[in-house]
Each structure stands twice: as C-alpha cells, then as structure tokens.
Amino acid sequence: MEEALKDRRMREAVRYLGYGKHKPDEITEKLLEESFQELDSAVRVRSCWRVFDLAMREDGRFLIEGYEFASRSLYRNLAGCTKIAVLGITLGAGVDLLMHRYEVSDMARAVVLQSAAAAYLEAECDTLQERIRTKASESGLWLRPRFSPGYGDFDLAYQKQVMELLDLPRKAGITMTDTFMMAPVKSVTAFIGMSREYSGCVPEGCEACGKKDCRYRRGVS
Numbered sequence: 001m002e003e004a005l006k007d008r009r010m011r012e013a014v015r016y017l018g019y020g021k022h023k024p025d026e027i028t029e030k031l032l033e034e035s036f037q038e039l040d041s042a043v044r045v046r047s048c049w050r051v052f053d054l055a056m057r058e059d060g061r062f063l064i065e066g067y068e069f070a071s072r073s074l075y076r077n078l079a080g081c082t083k084i085a086v087l088g089i090t091l092g093a094g095v096d097l098l099m100h101r102y103e104v105s106d107m108a109r110a111v112v113l114q115s116a117a118a119a120y121l122e123a124e125c126d127t128l129q130e131r132i133r134t135k136a137s138e139s140g141l142w143l144r145p146r147f148s149p150g151y152g153d154f155d156l157a158y159q160k161q162v163m164e165l166l167d168l169p170r171k172a173g174i175t176m177t178d179t180f181m182m183a184p185v186k187s188v189t190a191f192i193g194m195s196r197e198y199s200g201c202v203p204e205g206c207e208a209c210g211k212k213d214c215r216y217r218r219g220v221s
Helices: 002-016 026-042 072-077 093-103 107-137 156-166
Strands: 046-053 061-064 067-070 083-090 187-195
Touching (some): 026 093, 026 107, 046 107, 067 156, 083 156, 107 187
8 A cells, every 4th residue: 555655656757847757867766766755754744624505606606604706617526416525635745844945955956846845745645535436425415526626727825714614723724925825835725525426537737727738737748
C-alpha cells in the first residue's frame, strides 16, 4: 500500500513538471526522490470537512447553508445530489518554509519540490475523499467528482465562503489573502456532491475540470 502511494505521488509530480507520461532524466528523478523524503519530515496534515444539505436553483446556482454559489460546470457535476461535502486540507506551514528555503538558494530544486508538494497534497486529498466515501456509503450515498474553486468556471473568490462554512482558520489553520490565495500555500478546498444514484467511477481533479487545454492535465503525453 505504501509503495503504491509513493508510485502515485511520483507519477503525479512528474506530470506537474510537464513530462506527461514520459520518464524524467536521472537528475530530476533523484531530485524528486529527495524532495519527497524532505516532505515526509516537513508535512503536518490538517483537514476539516462537513456534509451539508444542497439546494439546487436555476441558471447554474446552488445554496449551501444560505451561501449562494454559481458555476455551470459544478452545477452539472451536482445534478441529482441532495447533499454535499465541503472540505479543506493543508500540508502545513513547514512545507512553505521548506519551499522558501530552496527558492532563495537552489531554484532548480525549488521547482521540483513545488511539483512534489502538489502531488503530495493531491494524494492526501484522495485519502480524505476515501474517508468521506466510506462515511457516505453508510447512508447509501455515492460521491461525485471532487471539484475545487478555480476549476472551470467556478470562481476562486468562493474560497471566502468555504473559509466561513468550515471555520478553516480555527479548524485547520488555513487562512486566505485578499486575492483568495490560501496560506499555507499547499492547501486546497473542494466540494463533493452526494447522490443516492450511482454515477460510475469518481474522476479526480483533472477529469472534473473544464480546462481541456491545460498543459498539466492528467493523461496529456
């Protein structure tokens, strides 16, 4: 299980570096291995998630606890859902410090570390989503694809509502800048629709996003 997780992280990091499905050179591969070793020591995962009733409106709008959200892409994703899980997760401030250290001393290593940290965070999101899936199954609910602010037409500004819904500064130590970027940097929020109708496998980030021309998209060679 541990080896499978390491392989998954490595594949994702290679994709984030722009190699697609191609194998990186030996120097980059060694840097990635070293980066993951450093991340294992620096990462302190904190997360928070809650399940809410979902009220679907028209024109791509929906309500959660009185907060209104608008996104045609996410609206389609949520079709048939009556509940929604909202989550926030971070790798912690130690990763920010590690990245900053290399940004001022070794830019090549900093770039590789950024990709490794992104892959690390994606894997932690998958682990959290699996816990949510297990809990949802107890109530006969199936999950839809994970969907974050910034995907497709889902405005990044909705981070503010998520912060308030989950009380992320207090519950997970995640804060937000005036430009809706989160701190620590390697943090993410996401929505997961819940339906009593099985809709097949649950795609991950890239497959749920409408940005088909993204160079980092999973499956691009």
